[in-house]
Amino acid sequence: MITExxxxxxxxxxxxxxxxxxxxxxAFRDAYLADAKKEEPLGAYVEFFDDSVALAERADEARxxxxxxxxxxxxxxxxxxxxLVKGRALTCASRMLRGFTAPYSSTVIDRLLAAGMIPLGxxxxxxxxxxxxxxxxxYGPARNPADRTRTPGGSSGGSAAAVAGGLAPVALGSETGxxxxxxxxxxxxxxxxxxxxxxSRYGLxxxxxxxxxxxxxxxxxxxxxxxxxxxxxRDPRDETSAATDFPAARAVLDGAELPARxxxxxxxxxxxxxxxxxxxxxxxxxxxxxxRWARSRGAFVEIIDLPILEASVAIYxxxxxxxxxxxxxxxxxxxxxxxxKEAGTLFEMYERTRSEGFGEEVRRRILIxxxxxxxGYYDAYYKKAQAVRALLLREVARVLAEHELILSPxxxxxxxxxxxxxxxxLAMYLSDVYTTFANxxxxxxxxxxxxxxxxxxxxxxxxxxxxxxEETLLSCAETWRREGGGG
Amino acid sequence: MSASSLNRTLDGIxxxxxxxxxxxxxxxxxxxxxxxxxxxxxxxxxxxxxxxCLGLPGALPVVSAALVEGAIITGLALGSRVAEIxxxxxxxxxxxxxxxxxxxxxxxxxxxxGGALEIAEGARAxxxxxxxxxxxxxxxxxxxxxxxxSYVDFNRCGTPLLEIVSEPDMRSPEEAVAFVEGIREIMxxxxxxxxxxxxxxxxxxxNVNLRIHEGEKLFATPIVEIKNMNSFRAIRAALEFExxxxxxxxxxxxxxxxxxxxxxxxxxxxxxxxxxxRTKEAASDYRYFPEPDLRPIEIGRELVEKLRSRxxxxxxxxxxxxxxxxxxxxFDAQTLVSSKAMSGYFxxxxxGSRDPKKIANWILTEVRGVLNDRGIEITSFASPPExxxxxxxxxxxxxxxxxxxxxxxxxxxxxxKRPSEIIRERGLSQIADEGExxxxxxxxxxxxxxSVTDYRAGRDHALKYLMGQVMKESRGRANPIAxxxxxxxxxxxx
Numbered sequence: 010m011i012t013e014x015x016x017x018x019x020x021x022x023x024x025x026x027x028x029x030x031x032x033x034x035x036a037f038r039d040a041y042l043a044d045a046k047k048e049e050p051l052g053a054y055v056e057f058f059d060d061s062v063a064l065a066e067r068a069d070e071a072r073x074x075x076x077x078x079x080x081x082x083x084x085x086x087x088x089x090x091x092x093l094v095k096g097r098a099l100t101c102a103s104r105m106l107r108g109f110t111a112p113y114s115s116t117v118i119d120r121l122l123a124a125g126m127i128p129l130g131x132x133x134x135x136x137x138x139x140x141x142x143x144x145x146x147x148y149g150p151a152r153n154p155a156d157r158t159r160t161p162g163g164s165s166g167g168s169a170a171a172v173a174g175g176l177a178p179v180a181l182g183s184e185t186g187x188x189x190x191x192x193x194x195x196x197x198x199x200x201x202x203x204x205x206x207x208x209s210r211y212g213l214x215x216x217x218x219x220x221x222x223x224x225x226x227x228x229x230x231x232x233x234x235x236x237x238x239x240x241x242x243r244d245p246r247d248e249t250s251a252a253t254d255f256p257a258a259r260a261v262l263d264g265a266e267l268p269a270r271x272x273x274x275x276x277x278x279x280x281x282x283x284x285x286x287x288x289x290x291x292x293x294x295x296x297x298x299x300x301r302w303a304r305s306r307g308a309f310v311e312i313i314d315l316p317i318l319e320a321s322v323a324i325y326x327x328x329x330x331x332x333x334x335x336x337x338x339x340x341x342x343x344x345x346x347x348x349x350k351e352a353g354t355l356f357e358m359y360e361r362t363r364s365e366g367f368g369e370e371v372r373r374r375i376l377i378x379x380x381x382x383x384x385g386y387y388d389a390y391y392k393k394a395q396a397v398r399a400l401l402l403r404e405v406a407r408v409l410a411e412h413e414l415i416l417s418p419x420x421x422x423x424x425x426x427x428x429x430x431x432x433x434x435l436a437m438y439l440s441d442v443y444t445t446f447a448n449x450x451x452x453x454x455x456x457x458x459x460x461x462x463x464x465x466x467x468x469x470x471x472x473x474x475x476x477x478x479e480e481t482l483l484s485c486a487e488t489w490r491r492e493g494g495g496g
Numbered sequence: 497m498s499a500s501s502l503n504r505t506l507d508g509i510x511x512x513x514x515x516x517x518x519x520x521x522x523x524x525x526x527x528x529x530x531x532x533x534x535x536x537x538x539x540x541x542x543x544x545x546x547x548x549c550l551g552l553p554g555a556l557p558v559v560s561a562a563l564v565e566g567a568i569i570t571g572l573a574l575g576s577r578v579a580e581i582x583x584x585x586x587x588x589x590x591x592x593x594x595x596x597x598x599x600x601x602x603x604x605x606x607x608x609x610g611g612a613l614e615i616a617e618g619a620r621a622x623x624x625x626x627x628x629x630x631x632x633x634x635x636x637x638x639x640x641x642x643x644x645x646s647y648v649d650f651n652r653c654g655t656p657l658l659e660i661v662s663e664p665d666m667r668s669p670e671e672a673v674a675f676v677e678g679i680r681e682i683m684x685x686x687x688x689x690x691x692x693x694x695x696x697x698x699x700x701x702x703n704v705n706l707r708i709h710e711g712e713k714l715f716a717t718p719i720v721e722i723k724n725m726n727s728f729r730a731i732r733a734a735l736e737f738e739x740x741x742x743x744x745x746x747x748x749x750x751x752x753x754x755x756x757x758x759x760x761x762x763x764x765x766x767x768x769x770x771x772x773x774r775t776k777e778a779a780s781d782y783r784y785f786p787e788p789d790l791r792p793i794e795i796g797r798e799l800v801e802k803l804r805s806r807x808x809x810x811x812x813x814x815x816x817x818x819x820x821x822x823x824x825x826x827f828d829a830q831t832l833v834s835s836k837a838m839s840g841y842f843x844x845x846x847x848g849s850r851d852p853k854k855i856a857n858w859i860l861t862e863v864r865g866v867l868n869d870r871g872i873e874i875t876s877f878a879s880p881p882e883x884x885x886x887x888x889x890x891x892x893x894x895x896x897x898x899x900x901x902x903x904x905x906x907x908x909x910x911x912x913k914r915p916s917e918i919i920r921e922r923g924l925s926q927i928a929d930e931g932e933x934x935x936x937x938x939x940x941x942x943x944x945x946x947s948v949t950d951y952r953a954g955r956d957h958a959l960k961y962l963m964g965q966v967m968k969e970s971r972g973r974a975n976p977i978a979x980x981x982x983x984x985x986x987x988x989x990x
Contacts, residue, residue: 093554106553113547115554212554219788247556248791332788335586338597339551343648359590382588382783391785 011036012175016084016232019178023072023083030072030083030127034065037085037129041176051161052143052151053171055090056098057130064127079125080262081239086121087177089168090131091138092223093212094118097128101214102146103136105366106346115212116247117181117223117240124239124262129177133167136368137337138188138216140164141440144431145370152427153195155466159424162192162440168226169196179227179236185217186325187419187444189224190456194419194469197458199486201225201233202444204476205451206251208237209244215336217329220448230457230486231267237479238262257480269491270484273307276412280315283417283443295460295468296418302493303416310416317404318446320397325445326438327381327394334378340366373434398449405450409475414485417443419456419469447473455482457489502667503709506743510709513739514716515672515702516625516664519679520657521689522632522697523566528654529631530557530600530790535656537695541637541649549654551595556789559584563656564607564793565803566688567629570658571608572807573682574624578800582607584629584787589780592648593634601630601659603784607795613662613682614812615674622675623663630657658688664703669735673728676700678812685811685836693727700725704735705753706742717742718756722770724763734763738770814839822852831860837874844881845888854888862902866909878912887915894975895925928975930982936974937982940965951987959984 011019011033022028041057044050068083088094091101093111095118100106114122122128135145143151143166151166153159154174161170165182169192172180182189184202193200202224213223223240225233238258244250261267284296300310342348342362349361367375381390408415421442430437447454452473459470474481503512528535531548547555571578585603611624632655637647660679666672680691680698691698702722708715720738725731738761745751757776764771809817811833818829818839832839842859846852863884867874887904890896896904896919904918911918919925927933940962941948950958966979 099553101553109553111554112552113555210554211556214553215789217788246558248558248789331785335588335598335783335785338588338590339553339595341590341592341597343592344550344595345552355592379783382785384781384783387783387785 010175012040012178014178015228016178016235017229019084020081020235030065030068031062033083034061034085034127034129037176037178038062040174041130044174044176049152049157051154051157051170051174051176052133052149053161053167053174053176054087054130055100055102055133055146055148055167058097058128061085061127061129068125068127079123080264081121081235082125083127084125085127085129085177086236087129087132087168087171087180088118089165089180089182090134091183091214091216092118092181093214094128094131097131099131099214100147101137102134102148103340103366103368103371104147104347105340105363109346111212113212115223116209116244118212120240120242121236126236126239129171132165132171132177132180132182135164135166135188136371137214137333138164138183138185139333139370139374141187141191141437142425142427142430143167143170143192144427145368147368150427153424153466155197156424156464158426159466160195160427162195162420162424164188165192165224165226169193169198169200172196172198172226172228179225179232181236182224182226183213183216184222184224184448185220185329186448187441189226190419190444190454190469190471191440193226193456193458194471195424195467196226197461197467197469198226198228198456199230199233199458199490200227200456200469201237201479201482202447202454203237203241203479204251204253204453205448206249207241207253207255207453207477207479209240209242209247209250211244211246211250215332217332217448218336219332220325220329222448230455230483230490231261233455234258234261234267234480234483237483251477253477255477255480258483267487268484269488270481271307272303272485272488275303275308275414275485277303277308277310277414277416278313278315278408278412279310279416280318280408281312282315282318284312288418289422291462292418292420292422292468295462296470299459299470299489299493300416302489306488306492311412313408313412315404315408317397317401321401321446321449322438322442324394324397324401325441325449326377327390328398328449330374330378331382331391331394332378334375334382337367337371337375342366370434401446402450405446405452409452413474413478413481415473417471417473419443419471423462423464423466423468443471447471452476453479453482455479455486457486459489507747509743509747511706511743511746512709513667513669513704513735514664514707515666515669515704515735517660517662517666517672517675518701518703519660519662519676520699520701521570521660521679521683521691523563523656523658524687524689525560525562525566525656527560527562529560529563529629529656530654533654537692537697539651541647541651544651545653549595550650551597551653557600557787559790559793560656563629564795565799566656567607567627567658568795568800568803569686569807570660570683570688571611571627572800572804573686573810574608574611574613574627574660576608576611576624576627578795579605579607579609580797581605581792581794583792584790585784586787587630588783591633592646593636593650593653595634595650595653599630599633600787600790601784602628605792607793613675613678615671615678618812620665620671622665622671622678625661625663627658627660630659631655632657669732669739672702672735673732676731677728681811681833684834685839686807687836696726700731702731702735703758704738704742706739706746708746715746715750716753717746718751718753719758720770721758721760722763723760723773724765726765730763730765733768734770737763737768741770808836818842822846822856824853824856828853828856828860832856835874841874841877841881845884847885849885850889850892854892855884858884858888858905862905863909878910879908883908883912883914890915890919894928894977895919897926897972897976900924900972924973926975927970927973928978930978933970933974933979933982934986936966936969937979937986940969940983941986948987959987962987 168180352358
C-alpha cells in the first residue's frame with residue numbers, strides 16, 4: 010500500500026514508472042479523508058491542501074515531458090504549522106494567528122519546493138511549539154496512531170501522527186527542546202533534530218531563537234537523509250546558519266544508498282544521569298536491549314558521569330521562555346492576526362488581544378520569560394542559566410571529544426494518556442528531560458524506534474553526535490534499521 | 497578651566513548646570529540596518545518594507561556591513577576605543593510603531609567606548625561615553641479626518657541609527673548646542689549622516705540637573721531627561737526652561753536626586769515649556785538580553801586601520817589648517833569643511849595655484865551655485881579641481897578677464913571640458929599684443945571724434961566711454977589694463 014511505503018520506496022516507484030505522483034498524493038489524501046471520518050480522528054492535519062493532487066498531476070506532466078531533474082519531483086511532505094509556505098495559512102495552532110496568510114516561504118520550504126516536493130498540508134502542534142503532547146493546540150489534540158487515547162508527543166505531534174498514521178511519508182517538524190524526537194519516540198519513527206545552524210531558521214516562526222531548528226520525521230534514516238540534504242546549506246538570510254557540507258547525505262539525494270555504519274570500535278557514552286535507578290522498567294528494558302545490540306556489533310558503550318545534564322531542563326525552561334517572551338511580543342493585534350474588539354485604549358487592545366489570542370501554556374511561558382529577564386531577577390535566572398549553558402557546552406564537548414555518540418532513552422516514558430499531564434506543567438516539562446541538552450549544546454540528535462512496550466507502545470532511543478555530524482547519526486540509525494530495527 | 501568658574505548665582509543660590517546628551521543619528525547607508533530595503537526618508541507610507549523590517553513571523557535580521565563601518569568611523573572620529581567584539585541586544589518594549597515588540601540595539605558591549613568632542617574652539621572637551629548601533633522604529637500617524645483611527649508607517653522601521661551618548665560634561669545650554677553642532681559637523685563631514693533635524697535624521701535627548709552649592713554642602717536636583725527637541729533653538733530653549741524650573745523647584749521644595757530619582761519630560765515647541773511624561777516609578781524595564789538571531793561581531797584591526805585612514809583629518813583641525821595655510825576667513829574655512837569631499841576639492845584645486853583664496857571664492861559662489869541649482873553633490877560635479885585651478889590661473893595670468901571667466905565656467909560646468917580648450921575653441925583669450933590693441937584703439941578714436949574732443953576738453957567721462965568702445969570692438973577680449981594705457985597715451989598725444 011502506497012501509504013505504508015517510505016519516501017525512498019515511493020521515489021523508486023516514481024523513477025521506475027510504477028507509480029505516479031498523483032497516485033501517491035491521492036492515496037495520502039484519501040487516507041486523510043477516511044481518517045477524518047473516524048470517531049477519534051488523528052487530528053494530524055489542521056489543513057490538508059486541496060490543490061496537492063493538482064500539483065502532483067503537474068509534477069507527473071513534468072516527468073513525462075522529461076523535465077524530471079528535480080531530485081524529489083512529485084514526492085509529498087507534511088509541514089508543521091509554524092513553517093511558512095507562501096500563500097498558505099499559518100497559525101502555529103494559535104487563535105492569535107487566525108486569518109494569517111504567509112506572504113513568503115521559509116528557506117527550507119523554498120529548497121524543498123525547488124527539489125520538487127509537494128506540501129500535503131499543515132500539521133497540528135502545540136501552540137507556538139510550546140508543549141510535549143500536542144494538547145495545547147487551538148484545534149484540539151492530535152492522537153497517537155498506536156493508541157488513540159494517547160498523545161503522539163509534542164510539539165510536532167501532528168507531523169508524527171501523520172507519518173505514523175499513513176497520512177504522509179515524511180514530515181517537517183521543529184524543535185526547541187525535543188519537539189521532534191519526543192513525538193518520534195512516542196510514534197515509533199525516526200526523528201532528526203539537526204545541529205543548530207544546519208537548516209535555515211528563516212521562515213520558521215521563532216520560539217527560542219538560540220535553540221530552534223527545523224527537524225524531520227520519517228520511516229527510515231534514508232528518508233531523513235534525503236530531505237535533510239535537499240534543505241541544508243548556508244542561508245544568507247539566517248546569520249546563524251552554517252556553511253557545512255553533507256556529502257554523504259547529498260549522495261543519497263543523488264540516488265546512492267545511505268551507508269550503514271560499522272559499529273566496530275564506535276565509542277558511545279551513556280550518561281548515568283539519563284539512566285537513573287527509577288527509570289520506567291519498559292523504557293529501561295528497551296534501552297538495555299539496544300545497548301546489548303550495539304555492544305554485540307563491536308561498539309564500546311561506556312557509562313559516564315555528566316552531572317551538568319541534570320540542570321538542562323531548568324536552564325532550558327529559563328532560556329527558551331526568555332527568548333519566547335520577546336519573540337512573541339510581536340503578536341499584538343496591530344498588524345495581523347487576531348485583534349480584540351471593543352477595546353477602549355491601545356493598552357486595553359494589547360491586553361485583550363493577547364489574553365484572548367494566547368492559550369494558557371503560552372501565557373505561562375511569556376510570564377516566566379518576562380520574569381527571568383526583569384531587572385532584579387536577570388542575574389539570578391537568565392544570566393545564571395546562560396553561564397550554566399556555556400558550562401554544559403564545554404562539558405558535553407569534552408565527552409564528545411572522547412566518544413563519538415551520546416546514547417540515552419529519548420523520553421522517560423512511552424506515550425502517555427491524553428489529559429494526564431495537561432494540568433500539571435512540571436510533569437509535562439519533564440518529558441523533555443533527555444532531549445533539551447542537545448538543543449542547548451547545539452548538537453544533532455536523532456531518535457530511532459528501538460522497541461515496543463508490552464502494550465505495543467513505541468519506545469525510542471536517542472543518539473546525539475558532534476556538531477554537524479548528522480551523517481554519523483543517520484548511518485548509525487541505518488545500521489540499526491537493517492540489523493535490529495525490524496526485530 | 498576650573499569647574500567653579502562655571503557656577504552661576506541667582507537670588508543667593510549658587511548652582512551649576514549639568515547636561516549630558518544622547519544624540520541619535522540616522523546613517524546614510526544604501527539599505528536598512530537588517531534587511532535589503534532601501535534606506536531613504538519619506539515615501540508613500542509602507543512602500544519600503546519587507547518581512548524583516550515588518551517583523552513578520554519567521555523573518556530574521558542580517559546585519560548591514562555599512563552600519564558597522566559607519567559606527568566604527570564615527571567612533572574613530574570621536575577618539576573612541578573600537579571594540580574587538582561587539583554584539584546586539586534586544587530592547588523589549590511595546591508600541592504600535594515597533595513591529596517586533598523589541599528594538600535591536602546594543603546594551604553591554606557597544607561598538608565604541610570613550611572618546612571626546614572638543615567644543616568652544618578646543619577650550620572645552622565633552623567626554624563621549626559610548627557609541628552604539630540600533631534600528632529606528634516606524635512612525636505613528638494620527639490623521640485629523642480619522643479621529644477614531646491611528647495609522648502606522650513602517651518605512652522608517654529598521655533605518656540604521658547610531659546613538660552617541662555623552663558624559664554629563666556640559667555646563668550650559670550653549671555648550672549643549674555646541675556639542676550637538678559638533679556632532680553634526682563631524683557626521684556631515686564624514687558623510688555618515690545628513691543630520692537633518694527637521695527630517696529627524698539627527699535627534700537629541702538631554703539629561704539635565706543642577707548642582708546646588710550651599711557653603712561646603714553640595715546637592716543635586718532630580719535628573720530630568722528632556723525629549724522632543726527638534727531644533728538647535730529648541731535644545732537651547734528647553735534647557736533654559738528646565739534650568740529655571742529646577743531652580744524654582746529647589747527653592748520651594750528642595751527635592752534631591754536621591755529622593756526623587758529621574759523623570760522624563762517632553763519639550764513643547766509652542767509653549768517653550770517642558771511637560772512631565774514619566775516618573776521613575778513608571779520607567780520601563782527593557783529586559784535587555786543578547787539578540788540570538790545575530791552573531792557577535794569580531795572587528796578586525798585591519799578594518800579599523802582601513803577606516804581610520806578614511807577618517808583622516810577632522811573638521812576642527814582642518815578648519816584651522818585651511819585658515820593658516822591658505823589665509824582663508826573663518827566663514828570660508830567653515831563652509832569648505834562642511835563636507836570632506838568639498839574641502840578635498842578645494843585643496844586639490846588650491847595646490848599649485850597662485851591664489852588659493854580666489855579658488856575658495858569661486859568654489860563658495862560659482863561652484864556651490866551650480867551644485868544648488870542642480871541639486872547635486874560636489875562628487876558629481878562635472879569639472880575636476882584642476883580645471884577650476886586652470887580657470888582661476890587664466891584670470892591671474894591675464895589670458896581671460898573675470899567676466900569672460902564666468903562664461904567659460906558655465907560651459908566647463910555643463911560639459912566638463914578643460915577651460916583652455918573652451919578658450920581656444922571660442923577664441924576668448926585676451927588680446928595683450930600691443931600692435932593689435934593699437935589697431936583697435938585707432939579705429940575707436942577714428943569712429944568717435946566727438947568723444948575725443950570731449951576728452952581733450954577735460955570731460956573725464958569720455959575716457960570711460962571710449963574704453964567701453966575698445967572692449968566692445970574687441971568683443972571683450974582686450975586686456976583692459978594694457979588697452980587703457982594705450983588709449984590714454986594716444987589721447988594725450990603721446
